[in-house]
Amino acid sequence: DTGVSQNPRHKITKRGQNVTFRCDPISEHNRLYWYRQTLGQGPEFLTYFQNEAQLEKSRLLSDRFSAERPKGSFSTLEIQRTEQGDSAMYLCATRTSGGADEQFFGPGTRLTVL
Amino acid sequence: AQKITQTQPGMFVQEKEAVTLDCTYDTSDPSYGLFWYKQPSSGEMIFLIYQGSYDQQNATEGRYSLNFQKARKSANLVISASQLGDSAMYFCAMREGPSNYQLIWGAGTKLIIKP
Numbered sequence: 001d002t003g004v005s006q007n008p009r010h011k012i013t014k015r016g017q018n019v020t021f022r023c024d025p026i027s028e029h030n031r032l033y034w035y036r037q038t039l040g041q042g043p044e045f046l047t048y049f050q051n052e053a054q055l056e057k058s059r060l061l062s063d064r065f066s067a068e069r070p071k072g073s074f075s076t077l078e079i080q081r082t083e084q085g086d087s088a089m090y091l092c093a094t095r096t097s098g099g100a101d102e103q104f105f106g107p108g109t110r111l112t113v114l
Numbered sequence: 115a116q117k118i119t120q121t122q123p124g125m126f127v128q129e130k131e132a133v134t135l136d137c138t139y140d141t142s143d144p145s146y147g148l149f150w151y152k153q154p155s156s157g158e159m160i161f162l163i164y165q166g167s168y169d170q171q172n173a174t175e176g177r178y179s180l181n182f183q184k185a186r187k188s189a190n191l192v193i194s195a196s197q198l199g200d201s202a203m204y205f206c207a208m209r210e211g212p213s214n215y216q217l218i219w220g221a222g223t224k225l226i227i228k229p
Contacts, residue, residue, distance in 0.1 A: 002158070033216065042118075042205050042219030043159070056215050091159065101147050101166075101209065103217065105159035 002026070004106035006092050012112045013082055020078045021109045023092030032075050033103060034067055035091040036060065043091055049075060050097075082113045117141065118206055118220035126226050127196050134181070135191040135223050137206030147209040148189040149217065150180065154202040162204075165189060201227045 003026040013019050025032055030051050035043035046065070048056040051072035061067075064082075069075040079086055089110050093103035119138045127133040139148065150162040165173045165180045173180040181190040193200055203224050207217040 002160075031215070040221075042207070042222050043217075044219070045216035048215040050215075058216075089157065093159070101164055102149065102161040104161070105151075107156075107158050110157075 002104040002106065004029075004092060004094050004104050006090075006106035006109050008109060009107060010110050010112075012114065014114050015082060015084060017082055018078065018080045019082055019111060020076055021090055021092075021111075023075045023077070023094075023106055025073065025075070025092075025094035026104060027073075029094035029096050029104070030072065031095045031097060032069060033093045034075070034077050035093065037089040037091055037108070038087075046077070046090075079111075082111075084113050087111055087113045116220075117210075117218045118208055120206055120220035120223050122223045123221075124224040124226070126228055128228050129198060130195055133193045133196050133200075133225065135193075135204050135206075135225065137189045137191065137220060139187050139189060139206075139208050141187075141208065141210050143210045145211055148180070148182070149207040149209070150178070150189075150191045151205045151207065152200075152202045153205060153222070159205075163191065196227050198227050198229060201225060 005024045007022045032049040034046040037043040047067045049069040064080045067077045089108045091108045092106045095103045146167045148165045152160045163175045163178045165182045177194045179192045203222045205222045206220040
């Protein structure tokens with residue numbers, strides 16, 4: 001257990017529904033990342049927060065995706081009008097500024113869109 | 115072009131043997147960082163080892179070492195005395211630049227340790 005928590009762990013939804021995932025970082029970690037991982041592949045970067053500021057977004061993050069980190073602590077990732085291609089593991093990772101470069105990952109949220 | 119290439123989709127290794135997992139990378143930035151993560155079947159991503167581009171020595175962490183060959187743009191992970199619990203997916207990742215935020219990941223190698 002890295003100390004990063006994600007909820008829910010699993011989500012099954014029907015195509016067209018909206019879903020929201022939550023990530024709670026290690027308390028002193030001000031940097032937070034969202035990744036998407038499909039079966040048999042490495043993670044793909046989605047977006048990055050430093051404190052509450054969203055500093056970088058991937059082209060993968062279409063306008064159906066939105067992420068927030070309102071108080072610089074927990075973060076949410078929302079997918080609107082889900083599509084079957086959104087089925088994947090959504091990973092959250094956090095780290096401190098400076099110091100070690102490693103990112104600490106949560107257990108992920110597995111999304112299945114039927 | 116792929117930024118991170120892991121050419122071994124899968125490997126079988128006898129328990130207690132050493133194993134080398136290959137990773138090559140592509141960047142023109144002189145400052146970068148290389149990472150190895152382990153992902154067991156349970157799904158959590160576990161950090162193993164880190165090598166900075168300016169580090170003179172190869173990184174080591176317990177049974178893990180990183181064979182860093184800068185001229186060849188190679189960052190292979192070596193696991194000594196493999197154990198059954200080492201069976202997992204292993205991912206190589208790179209951070210480009212001193213302050214870039216994201217990690218770029220390879221496709222991974224599935225390692226299976228045989229008893």
